Amino acid sequence: MNLVESKDLMPIEIEVNGQLHHISVEPRRSLADALRHDLATTGVRVGCEHGVCGSCTVLMDGVPVRSCLTLAVQADGQSVRTVESLAEGESLHPIQEAFRQEHGLQCGFCTAGIMLSVSALLEENPDPSDEEIMELLGGHLCRCTGYQQILASVRRAIVEMKS
Template sequence: MSTPTRTGRNVSMTVNGEAVDRHVDPRRTLSDFLRKDCGATGVHVGCEHGVCGACTVLLDGRTARSCCTLAVQAEGSEITTVEGLADGGELHPLQEAFWKHHGLQCGFCTPGILLTVTELLAGNPDPTDDEIREGISGNICRCTGYQFIVDAVRDAAEILRGTGTGTGTGTGTDPTR
């Protein structure tokens, strides 16, 4: 009887600021790699087709669906998961705003939305409500109805810009609400 040969390849990347070197099967998804090999269980897998957005991570600062990306494709990249947003024990302003505005209920979609909004605010620090809604349009949330998410993003944007107290009353606010 022959012994099985070791297939796969070594990958090196940075995950939430930590260097990671692992041997992976070439068919292993980035989401499985992050969850099982790196312990980043905040990466959620919903649809496994890249449609729901729950598996969204930042790959070199840009959003990527980790369920549709192979771990070997992330070779040499910098990956940020929701675990990488907080600074030590301090929540990221987005995380604080989601908590404050009840921008989550079951929380399954929240990590993907937080990373999507991180990219949105990096490119547009003062989005309108419509721009926020467009920015998160690739993330499905079955619980919140999205308004609390929009409120949280607006609030966090103010804090990140340093133009407010985080009351959520920036230029994106709809005064009729």
């Protein structure tokens, strides 16, 4: 028996990485689950599932949000960007390239969320101070890198994106 009766589902319209989707979701379904399981954007990483680690961060209308704490129905009519939106075909985004060059990742679990937060920061402020970068990184848990390589990656991305 299907435990989810169709009357319990709510239709939503959501643009993900420039593509419009119409899906029906339970009102309690998280945006993270809708993105991963209904829309196959598996670049969204789910760690703690309670808003602490930042790995599930996506951009909703350009603003970083924890997709594990955001309901899919809250994204109705909104534009969402995931890490899949960064590269253009075979060409890495300068932020991705900087992380590659500076070894800003090891297991990579935290990386998608960090790169999206960094891209939102640099869009608003193309020349942030180290303090501002560290404040942003404070919202993302990384158990591998010790953060120094991530800071170096963001610094390199800033230089690359200016040139």
